[in-house]
Amino acid sequence: MLNPADASFAKRLATLLPEDTVTAAEPRYLEEPRRRAMTAEALVARPRSTTEAVAIVRACVEARVGILPWGGGTGLVLGQVMPEGPEPLILSLERMNALRGIWPEEGLMIAEAGMTLAEVQAAAEGAGRLFPLSLASEGTARIGGNLATNAGGTAVLRYGNARELCLGVEAVLPDGSVLNGLKRLRKDNTGYDLKDLLIGSEGTLGIITAATLRLFPKPAATGTAMFVVTGPEAALSLLSLIQEATGGNVTSFELIHRQGLLFLDEVVPEQRQPFADRPEWSVLAEIGLPPGLDPEMVLAGAYEAAGDLVTDGIIASSAAQAATLWDLREALPEGNRRIGAIASHDISLPLSEIAAFLRVAGPRVERLGPFRINCFGHLGDGNLHYNVFPPKGGRAVDHIEKAGEIQRAVHNLVHDHGGSISAEHGVGRLKRDDLVRYGDPAKLAAMRAIKVALDPIGIMNPGAVL
């Protein structure tokens, strides 16, 4: 159906756009972080403006060339690589990285899609405001990609996913028209919510070129603590206590399992850890409070009120101490990477199903082999990264034939417990089959109908999601 982005197409594009807008794609555009798949070969177009992006999309429509939208390349579900099909045109937003405007008193900014998340955060900070989206790859990930994938991260509990942080988008639709949705409005009930349809569609319905983003007042004071808990149920009870004590102002509540700490001992031994005995379960909690309250005292009060649920704890008494605790949390993915997972799962569960799921999932995975499980993540959102690793001294590659079976077992259990097999990473090309297996048939049928209606040729990120 689609044609390759070949030499004659490159020539055609060159006539429409300033020099060096379109080039052969270097390797960095063809790879993905976990090196599980790559795009064989591609052209890359790097427009400087929405007008140029429109010219590119229209040329692709005319030539029936598939477009692979490209932000920072940090996605984890193969949404940014196309191992199959005719050579695509990679459309990178990296040069569209202007801050179009910031209105701190209105609590919003308009950012182009190519700003990195860290640049967006810094722009907000510079205006005395907070843009709360925060995740490990924020130095590289770009806000357009964050929105296209509805990114989550560590502050969803208090501020919501990328979706909740966006008031409107500008996007090039699959027919080359421009959706102008950058109003600076909190409320606008004029017609269907296309903003939220584009957010999380992973580039399959259009290319987000700019967005109106919400900014928040910075909390007057923040507090950070690490608590050793007797188990996931105790962790959830502790969360309730801290939510009550702070009036719902818990920013982050991250679960950590001993396995992740032992991985660090094994492969990142220089990483400092607060507890000499690596605790089986611990949590990292962050709160943000209005003026007049002392976060350390509030956290200490919750610690006390928790009684037997919590067996040990460290409450940061300085920003530097808080940063040390966060360092540990943020080192966990690096530990995982160095050990090498056989299978990774980005799941969410109803909060009251988490403990039951964990009780059955461990034994179920262990039936398949002597594997090590590292379960960590955003407990307050019910979002766990449930990753399975080889036995000590083993290599993932030697167990890779079990990967499918492990994944199926974990996802089946997640489904049985009313959970989601993709909490925050999306579907991409990695979970396309799982979407069909576990998805609601009416939802899938409606998704397909919408895709065909808006992108009848199928040029937008072909093969992703659907």
Place this chain on the structure above:
Amino acid sequence: MLNPADASFAKRLATLLPEDTVTAAEPRYLEEPRRRAMTAEALVARPRSTTEAVAIVRACVEARVGILPWGGGTGLVLGQVMPEGPEPLILSLERMNALRGIWPEEGLMIAEAGMTLAEVQAAAEGAGRLFPLSLASEGTARIGGNLATNAGGTAVLRYGNARELCLGVEAVLPDGSVLNGLKRLRKDNTGYDLKDLLIGSEGTLGIITAATLRLFPKPAATGTAMFVVTGPEAALSLLSLIQEATGGNVTSFELIHRQGLLFLDEVVPEQRQPFADRPEWSVLAEIGLPPGLDPEMVLAGAYEAAGDLVTDGIIASSAAQAATLWDLREALPEGNRRIGAIASHDISLPLSEIAAFLRVAGPRVERLGPFRINCFGHLGDGNLHYNVFPPKGGRAVDHIEKAGEIQRAVHNLVHDHGGSISAEHGVGRLKRDDLVRYGDPAKLAAMRAIKVALDPIGIMNPGAVL
């Protein structure tokens, strides 16, 4: 294209459904609150379950009969009345009013569409939680309608619109299939966001039959105050001050203009008012704080910090006093109703454009006649109800020929200032032409494509929105 819901169709439905599910529609189903239009005649179907709703929709598809989804009938844009076209089937959700489940520790409940908003609030309250959606018609409006229209109200500033309060929906789609989206999850990135597409589509893409709703911890303490301000700009500066002082915990921030207070003096004289001299501009502010803070002191501090911006104020020192202040705010629509508006506008503006808009809008309207303007609403959201009334002693009906001209003048100015002509009420049949006039062409084209893709016969709320 569509056929009327005639006697033979009624007979056909009767064979499929329990007795008295389908009857001739009584007048209450045919009217709308402001009596501007009505449905001439209709059948009404009142299913008791999703299964019955599916049977009804399938029968309508087969017979090509239009469906008019019906919640509490409180909508203000004629979304629930069909003055033109073949006789429709009204599908009322009122019998589907079960609370399917409530999980206070997870912060959510599953409610059927026919629960009134007040019943939803009460169920949350009974479980020690808060469902924050709040609006004047909450005793009559049903949650399905609130979601279908993405209702706003007085607590959007802190908690968001109906959209932000909903984690998932169950809906009967236009082909009679059931979208099963009632997961108890905070995060779920498996495919397109159909929940948000249905929310705000005003029944044109499907019928919401149940929803997973977010619940919040109740604030430990709330504070309410009314402040006299020197103008809308001063009001916005005061809002910033209170947001800083509370760490973003302002629940409501409602603007009140003198005209509304004078209307109450004129037609609701029994309404008590706090200020003997009716102030030109005042605001009603409500805050909700975590434990350990005294809302009265925080409000008093903001009052002091505001300096010249605020010339008078009352800080409620009891729940009864707070209720008295809210009574005044809630009496404003009744005063408007008794005076009788020539034209009403539900607009939103960028916060920093509000003062400029008000400076030009008054003179612009006054050029058209000696009208009185009552501007009030949810200032914190940039959402104003800008309503135009006859001169004292006059009747709206005597100026009705000016209504279109007034509306066009106001909406043109709103559009010029980057605002929306429907902030929270929706489009319905009232603002369908305005949607085309002021809407983004690419957005309209995409909306039409989606409507045709999901509802090719056009049976869902025909003539609404598009």
